[in-house]
Amino acid sequence: MKHIKTLNTQTLNNTVKKGGCGECQTSCQSACKTSCTVGNQTCEQKK
Amino acid sequence: MIHLYQNNGYNIVLDVNSGAVHVVDEIAYDVIGFLERENPLHTVESLRTEETKSRLLEAFADKYTQEDVSEVLAAVLELTVAGRLFTRDVYEGFIDEVKRRKTVVKALCLHIAHDCNLACKYCFAEEGEYHGRRALMSFEVGKKALDFLIANSGSRRNLEVDFFGGEPLMNWQVVKDLVAYGREQEKLHDKHFRFTLTTNGVLLNEEVQEFVNKEMDNVVLSLDGRKEVNDRMRPFRNGKGSYDLIVPKFQRLAESRGQQKYYIRGTFTRQNLDFSKDVMHFVDLGFEQISIEPVVGEDSDPYAIRECDLPDIFREYDILAKTMVERERAGKGFTFFHFMIDLEGGPCVSKRLSGCGSGTEYLAVTPWGDLYPCHQFVGQEEFLMGNVDDGITKPEIADEFRSCSVYSKEKCQNCFARFYCSGGCMANSYKFHRTIHDTYDVSCEMERKRVECAIMIQAALVDERI
Numbered sequence: 205m206k207h208i209k210t211l212n213t214q215t216l217n218n219t220v221k222k223g224g225c226g227e228c229q230t231s232c233q234s235a236c237k238t239s240c241t242v243g244n245q246t247c248e249q250k251k
Numbered sequence: 252m253i254h255l256y257q258n259n260g261y262n263i264v265l266d267v268n269s270g271a272v273h274v275v276d277e278i279a280y281d282v283i284g285f286l287e288r289e290n291p292l293h294t295v296e297s298l299r300t301e302e303t304k305s306r307l308l309e310a311f312a313d314k315y316t317q318e319d320v321s322e323v324l325a326a327v328l329e330l331t332v333a334g335r336l337f338t339r340d341v342y343e344g345f346i347d348e349v350k351r352r353k354t355v356v357k358a359l360c361l362h363i364a365h366d367c368n369l370a371c372k373y374c375f376a377e378e379g380e381y382h383g384r385r386a387l388m389s390f391e392v393g394k395k396a397l398d399f400l401i402a403n404s405g406s407r408r409n410l411e412v413d414f415f416g417g418e419p420l421m422n423w424q425v426v427k428d429l430v431a432y433g434r435e436q437e438k439l440h441d442k443h444f445r446f447t448l449t450t451n452g453v454l455l456n457e458e459v460q461e462f463v464n465k466e467m468d469n470v471v472l473s474l475d476g477r478k479e480v481n482d483r484m485r486p487f488r489n490g491k492g493s494y495d496l497i498v499p500k501f502q503r504l505a506e507s508r509g510q511q512k513y514y515i516r517g518t519f520t521r522q523n524l525d526f527s528k529d530v531m532h533f534v535d536l537g538f539e540q541i542s543i544e545p546v547v548g549e550d551s552d553p554y555a556i557r558e559c560d561l562p563d564i565f566r567e568y569d570i571l572a573k574t575m576v577e578r579e580r581a582g583k584g585f586t587f588f589h590f591m592i593d594l595e596g597g598p599c600v601s602k603r604l605s606g607c608g609s610g611t612e613y614l615a616v617t618p619w620g621d622l623y624p625c626h627q628f629v630g631q632e633e634f635l636m637g638n639v640d641d642g643i644t645k646p647e648i649a650d651e652f653r654s655c656s657v658y659s660k661e662k663c664q665n666c667f668a669r670f671y672c673s674g675g676c677m678a679n680s681y682k683f684h685r686t687i688h689d690t691y692d693v694s695c696e697m698e699r700k701r702v703e704c705a706i707m708i709q710a711a712l713v714d715e716r717i
Contacts, residue, residue: 205326207279207319208264211713212594215269215334216603216670220345223599229445230358230411230613232625236588237449237471238375238518238547239679239694242606243671243702244591245598248409 225249253287253336254667255280258707259573264336265706267667271335272594274710278315282323283336285310293337298328342600346658349604354653355405358608359396360615360626363388363426364417368453370488373518373546373554375627378488379417382630386618387422393429395639396616401440403642410437411468413447415615415626420454430466447471449516451485452497452504460504468512472501475517476529476543484520484554502537510539514588517543520554524563527571534578534585542588545697547679556693565700572704576711592671592705606673610636610652624652627678652677652687659688666695668702 227248231241252267262280264273275283285307286293297303304324311320330336365386367379379385400410412433414426426448433444445468452472463470474497475481482492505513515538519526526543533541545564548555556564571587578584607613610624617629620639628634637644657663657674675698679691 205329207276207323208326208330209274210330210335211272211274211709212270214595215271215338216600217269217334217338217341219599219601220342224349224352224601226355226357226407226612227409228598228602231607232358232360232609232613236542236544237626238544239589239672239676239698241589242598242603242673243668244588244593244705245602246593247596247598247602 219247223247252291252340252665252667253283255284255287256703258569258703259576259711261707261710263703263706263710265667266330266336266338267670268338268340268342269335270594270597270670271330271338272706272709273330273335274713278311278319279323279326281311281314282307282320283327286327286337291337292339293331295328295331298324298331298337342604343658345600346604346656349601350653350656352601353405354608354611354649355407356400356403356612356614357407357409358411358413358613359400360413360415360613361388361393361396361419361429362416362615362617362626362629363393363414363419364422365618366421367416367418367451368421368487369418369451369485369493371485373484373520373548373552375547376417376629381617383617388425388616388618390425390428390432392616392618392620392639393425394432395620397429397433397436397444399639399642401436401442404442408441409443409445411445411447413449415449418451418453419448420450420459423454423459427462430462434466445469449473451493452500453493455497455500455504460507463504464508470504470508470513471542472504472513472515473517474498474501474515474533475519476523476526477532480523480529481517483522484518498536505538505540510537512540514540514542516541516588518546519543520546520548521556521560522554524560525567526564527567527574530571530587531574539585540588541585544589545694547682547691547694556697558693558696561693561696564697568697568700568704572708576708579708579712589701590705590708592702592709594706594709600670603670603673604656604658606656607676609677611649624648625678627676628681655687660690662690662692662695666699668695668699671702672698 254265262275447469449471478494481494615623615626622636623629636648657669663669675690677687680689683691
């Protein structure tokens with residue numbers, strides 16, 4: 205598209221059915237401990 | 252819901268509910284902004300009407316050609332049809348299903364030592380004691396904690412255990428013994444332990460380093476940045492600064508791990524609001540995995556972040572984000588934990604809705620075996636959930652945490668960042684509002700800024716501007 209460039213092909217709703225396996229890391233175990241940083245994690249299935 | 256913002260010369264459009272990120276030119280930025288303000292609930296049908304088109308053409312008659320505006324409208328329509336613009340929040344109905352799912356315990360924060368050899372001024376653990384007494388976890392208690400984790404982890408294979416404190420190296424033999432016990436048990440139960448260690452580095456030596464590199468999946472190294480910044484907040488109990496002792500040890504450890512699987516983690520306060528300099532100090536010291544977080548303090552604490560500090564903090568995040576783009580392009584990139592964002596392979600909706608997992612999937616264990624929803628609740632008796640001998644004795648506390656989501660928090664309803672922070676830290680909410688179903692507003696402001704910067708970095712690195 206001339207005026208718009210979309211950065212990602214995946215959308216959140218695509219993960220509704222497939223997600224939820226729970227194998228991903230608990231967010232506070234990485235480096236935060238005082239905030240909540242769910243969005244910066246990576247899906248374990250896509251590693 | 253659509254969030255539009257400009258950062259570092261990029262016009263960015265985030266379609267909140269799909270997570271789609273668009274980098275757009277000025278015309279598209281104006282047109283999408285107009286459409287969103289006019290009707291945030293635009294649909295394919297409403298975008299197709301002649302009325303919408305004529306309102307747009309009229310609004311921009313003096314600024315853009317009809318051809319350009321029509322082109323953008325056609326592109327917007329195409330993206331809306333594809334579910335990448337003007338999408339609805341369809342997950343609220345899904346939240347009940349997520350919350351009804353039987354959760355398993357998959358991570359423990361083991362408070363190996365409620366004692367510390369530093370006296371950091373902002374420590375939420377009050378020099379390691381957590382509103383209580385000094386204590387070291389015994390091997391027996393730690394062993395029961397690992398048994399509890401295995402027994403309550405269902406079919407979950409990867410189990411996480413963080414050796415935390417106080418300062419865990421003050422109880423090093425127990426750490427080593429527990430790792431050995433975990434390695435033995437994981438074979439018997441078809442599990443895999445991912446051990447992590449959070450340390451201030453005072454007692455770090457060759458032997459510790461070797462063991463850590465062999466057994467720890469991740470190491471969190473606490474240091475605040477420049478010498479004067481670090482030593483002001485992280486002195487020894489006699490007042491002497493800790494920087495000179497610790498920095499060479501951390502440098503050696505980071506190198507010995509190939510600059511992977513660790514974080515050098517600092518805390519910034521209102522006494523070093525120019526914290527981008529501390530991040531760059533870490534870079535100059537050779538560190539490549541960096542995290543610097545805002546302090547959480549009482550309003551009365553002189554170091555606590557206040558609302559009036561936010562413009563300075565935003566400026567620092569902008570400086571940092573811009574610097575990271577420049578360095579990455581020059582082949583000298585580094586990781587900043589709070590700017591990590593995976594637009595393609597990020598967490599699923601289920602994870603984004605259920606949040607950090609405290610009180611359900613993640614629990615903290617005190618030196619004497621009590622269970623709390625997370626390390627930050629330790630010592631607050633109303634959150635004592637059980638112990639390693641009897642398991643969870645107050646399931647109602649877990650239920651309360653399970654019920655907490657972006658949909659139980661009013662302030663999240665209109666926030667574009669809700670699927671990135673998942674409603675924020677429940678401990679911070681409780682600290683400031685005495686309920687886990689609220690948010691710590693200053694923290695929300697910073698989170699929104701970080702999400703904006705993180706997305707800008709992706710935009711900058713994927714391609715040059717449109």
